[in-house]
Amino acid sequence: MNSLGLYFHIPFCLRKCSYCSFYSLAGRTDIHQRYAEAISRQLLLYAKKYQNKLRPLTSIFFGGGTPTLLPPQTLSRLLVECLEQFAVANQAEISIEVNPATVAGNSLAILRQAGFNRLSIGVQSLHDKELRQLGRPHTVADAVETVQLARRAGFENINLDLMYGLPGQKLQSWQRTLEDALELEPTHLSLYELTIEEGTPFAFLEEQGQLVLPTEDTVLLMLEETQQALQQADFQRYEISNYAQPGYQCQHNINYWQNGEYLGLGAGAVAFFNKTRCTVIADAEQYCERLEHEEELWQDREKLGQEAAFRETVIMGLRMTAGISLTGITERFGINTEAYYGETLHRLIRQGMLHIVQDRLRLTAQGFLFANAVMAELV
Ligand code: SF4
Structure with a gap:
């Protein structure tokens, strides 16, 4: 197990999607800069703590939330600091999650130049009606434009996130999204079935009987159709929800599924290192404050016993087709x-x-x- 990942969590969003139960803050532009400084502080603390004790990073991942709500210069500076402070393997995968309608002009070119080499775009659907229903702040045209901007910026390795099993979604509508997504020529597709999470607007609508989800049979048909369409397009399923063209599997996530080691930066980020799993406090303001006052960051810390680590490794490993x-x-x-x-x-x-x-x-x-x-x- 030689992989070592580093995850940056940027928990900001334009607005809250109707199905989302993740920790994320909508409309808090007031703390973006302070948060970026805090994350940079945590990066330096890590670097000091582990100096010369770490093997080279094999993957770096900026996820969220919507990382691209921070200015591209800020994201680039964080990546450059990381490249200066840590040894990074040749050919390391360096990904960033992007939501359409949050990248404009040459921002993706700035990220590419800084060293990001993989984009993961939160498309979710290629029907405007479905996007509105999901509460996504972008349109189909924004998603297509983001892919085009990414190509022009020099990104070759592009993932699209899509969701199926949406309220009112018919098999044909999902087939169409899939076909249109393939026309955008991504190298990777992450396909997630909608789940209704407690406390979300969708959970409320479901309780009121106002959310009509496709039947289990329709969802199974969607999955069968997906398998066929993606096989024909030379995509291989390598994990329950993930498909890639040969050579484009996501290394950062494979490391998670192999229960490998990774470090985590940012509010709510998780690290797994030296058999210990630590979770950073999942509150952006407290996260900043604690770093500013050099206080303990962990909200949770658990040393995994041999048997627990074994069972986790089995469960997560079985997610992969291998x-x-x-x-x-x-x-x-x-x-x-x-x-x-x-x-x-x-x-x-x-x-x-x-x-x-x-x-x-x-x-x-x-x-x-x-x-x-x-x-x-x-x-
Ligand atoms: S963009 Fe992602 S993290 Fe943000 S609210 Fe929507 S689903 Fe949640």
Whole structure:
């Protein structure tokens, strides 16, 4: 496990989407600059703490929220500081999440020049009606323009985030979004089924009976259609929700799914290092204050025992189509997966949810459709 990721969390958004339960702040431009300074402070603290003790970073990821609400010069300065303070592997993947309608003029060119080499664009749908319903602050035209701007800025590696299973969405509407997305020639697609999260406007509408979601059968058809369309377009599914053209799998996320080590900067960011998982306080103002006064940043700190780390690694590894190496897991944790899960594992294999192929335990095609239920048995 030689990967090491670094995540920057920028929790600002233009406005809150109707389905979103993430920690993010809409309309708080007043603290953008202060927050950028705080994150730069945390970066320097990390650099001082780990100086010469870290292997080179293999991926850097600016996520949110909407990182591109910060000026491109600020984001570039943060990246440059990071490149100055840490050893970074050759060919490291350096991604930034972008939401349409938040990048204008030459901002993407500035980011490309600073060293970002992968963009992840929050498109979600290519129908204006669906975007309005989701509460997204952009239009289809904004999304298409963002992809064009990205290409002109020199980004070759582009992910599009899309959502299916939307209220009132028909199979044909999803097919159309998928076709239109492929015409934009991305190298990677992240496709998420809408889930209704507690406390969101969508949860309220659902309670009132005002949200009509597609049936389970329609969602399964959407998934089947997705598989076919993407296979024809030379995309390979490599994780439950992620598809890439050969060579364009997201290295930063693969490191998460392999339960590798990563550091996290920003309010609410998580780090996993030296078998310890730490979560930074998920409040932007307190985050700034604590850094300004050199106070403790962690809201949560947990040392993972061997068995807990083993189970997490199995669950997360099964999210990927490559599954997990049984020998590799035994070498890493000293635990034999088949002996540990015993009859539960064998039953899931008999039921056609899992299979073992040349030392790798994987979800079957059927298992991918019921992945949550399978994981719940192994957790
Ligand atoms: S842009 Fe993303 S993080 Fe921000 S409110 Fe919408 S879904 Fe949530």
